[in-house]
Amino acid sequence: MKRWVVLTAAVLIAAVPVAANPAAAQAGRPDPARALKRQLKNEHGVRTSETVLMISGKKSEGAFRIRGSVQLGPSGAVATDFTWREIPEPGAEKPASHRVIRVGKDVYNDRGQYRGPVPDGKKWIRRDLSAGLTRYMAPTASLQPFNVYDPSILKAVLKRSTTTPVSGGFLYRGTISYKELSKVSKGAAPVDKKGKGTISWRLWADRGGLLTRLYTTDALGAGKDSLLGVDTRYTDWGFRLVIAAPPADEVIDEKDLGGDVPEPPQIVTPARTLARQP
Numbered sequence: 001m002k003r004w005v006v007l008t009a010a011v012l013i014a015a016v017p018v019a020a021n022p023a024a025a026q027a028g029r030p031d032p033a034r035a036l037k038r039q040l041k042n043e044h045g046v047r048t049s050e051t052v053l054m055i056s057g058k059k060s061e062g063a064f065r066i067r068g069s070v071q072l073g074p075s076g077a078v079a080t081d082f083t084w085r086e087i088p089e090p091g092a093e094k095p096a097s098h099r100v101i102r103v104g105k106d107v108y109n110d111r112g113q114y115r116g117p118v119p120d121g122k123k124w125i126r127r128d129l130s131a132g133l134t135r136y137m138a139p140t141a142s143l144q145p146f147n148v149y150d151p152s153i154l155k156a157v158l159k160r161s162t163t164t165p166v167s168g169g170f171l172y173r174g175t176i177s178y179k180e181l182s183k184v185s186k187g188a189a190p191v192d193k194k195g196k197g198t199i200s201w202r203l204w205a206d207r208g209g210l211l212t213r214l215y216t217t218d219a220l221g222a223g224k225d226s227l228l229g230v231d232t233r234y235t236d237w238g239f240r241l242v243i244a245a246p247p248a249d250e251v252i253d254e255k256d257l258g259g260d261v262p263e264p265p266q267i268v269t270p271a272r273t274l275a276r277q278p
Contacts, residue, residue, distance in 0.1 A: 029163060029170060033155040035209030036148070044072045045241025048082070050232040052143050063087040068141040071243045076149040079103045079243035082141035102138040103245045105129045114257065122252040144230050145199050145216055146181065156184040157201065169206040175199065210237050 039046070050066040068082020085097040101108040101124075108124040118125070129135050137143055146153050161172035176184070178197050197219050204213040211234045218228040245251075 030205065030207065030209030032158060032172075032203075032205045032209045032211060033151045035205070036154055036211070037151050039210070039237055040072050040074050040076065040149075040151075042073050043240055043242055044238050045236070046070050046072065046234055047236045047239075048141055048232055048234055050142055050144075050230065051087075053227075053229045053231075055227045055229075066137065066141060066143070069241055069243070070141055070149070071241045072149065076147065077140050080138060080141040081243045084137070100138055100141075101243065101246065102129070102141075103243060106245060107138045108246050108251065116258055118257065119252060121250065123250040124246040124252070125254050125257065126251050127254045142230070142232055144214060144232055145218060146184075148211060148214060153184060157203070161201075161203070166204070169204060169212070172201075172203040172205070174201055210234070 047069050048067065051063070052066070053063045064084055064086045066082055066084045068080060070077050071079040071081075080100070080102045083097045083099045086095045088094055096112060098113045099110040105128065107127045107129055109127060111118045111123050111125060114125055129138060140147055140149060146157060148154055148157075157174065157176075158172055160176055161174035164171045164173070176199050178199070181199065199216055199218050201214060201216045203211065203215075205211050213231070213233050215231045216229070218230075
């Protein structure tokens with residue numbers, strides 16, 4: 001448990017902003033939503049690295065990491081290619097890393113994630129985007145509560161933020177309730193309007209307005225001691241990226257198999273998980 005406390009503390013400390021000098025404070029502030037729109041072009045991509053932590057009172061409910069790439073297009077995130085793995089407790093066996101590819105409404109899990117036999121030559125299991133927690137993570141290779149690749153949502157988040165100049169750019173901080181988020185994300189990332197949780201964020205952007213990091217904490221509506229923290233880094237905006245579906249002869253549909261595909265740790269409340277729908 002001490003390891004989880006230390007890990008959580010490290011993330012929280014890293015989230016503390018560094019004040020910029022007076023000259024930087026006087027510089028013009030870029031518009032991250034506008035900067036994002038300039039990236040929404042075919043075959044543009046961004047790399048992401050994310051850590052998810054869940055603490056309930058003094059007990060850790062789990063942690064895992066997601067790393068991958070997001071292909072962008074005029075409509076936002078159009079495809080993702082990422083791996084996820086649990087972070088083990090001290091002394092525990094290192095868990096396997098699972099790869100997922102999402103293209104359109106199809107999600108492909110590598111065969112190593114399947115708990116039963118897979119026919120020879122089949123390396124990928126295709127699932128519908130609505131299947132399990134896949135639908136929450138696969139759209140953006142992330143478990144952030146809002147879709148930062150949607151300019152309208154990003155604009156709404158920025159509108160509810162305070163802005164502070166920091167070294168290298170700007171820091172945006174704010175808080176929103178599930179109920180309010182359900183209105184902001186209407187038609188894009190709906191959440192349970194009955195959810196009582198509150199989401200707080202710290203969002204960093206460089207001097208050009210491109211996002212470099214998003215750290216959110218979610219009270220989950222389950223008491224003061226229940227906290228979900230998601231820390232995402234964004235790099236290499238605009239690099240050329242085309243994510244393709246695996247070869248058809250290497251794919252088998254999940255419905256043609258018996259058994260289950262493993263899911264990421266069940267650490268998200270119904271209100272929060274609904275926020276991951278595309």
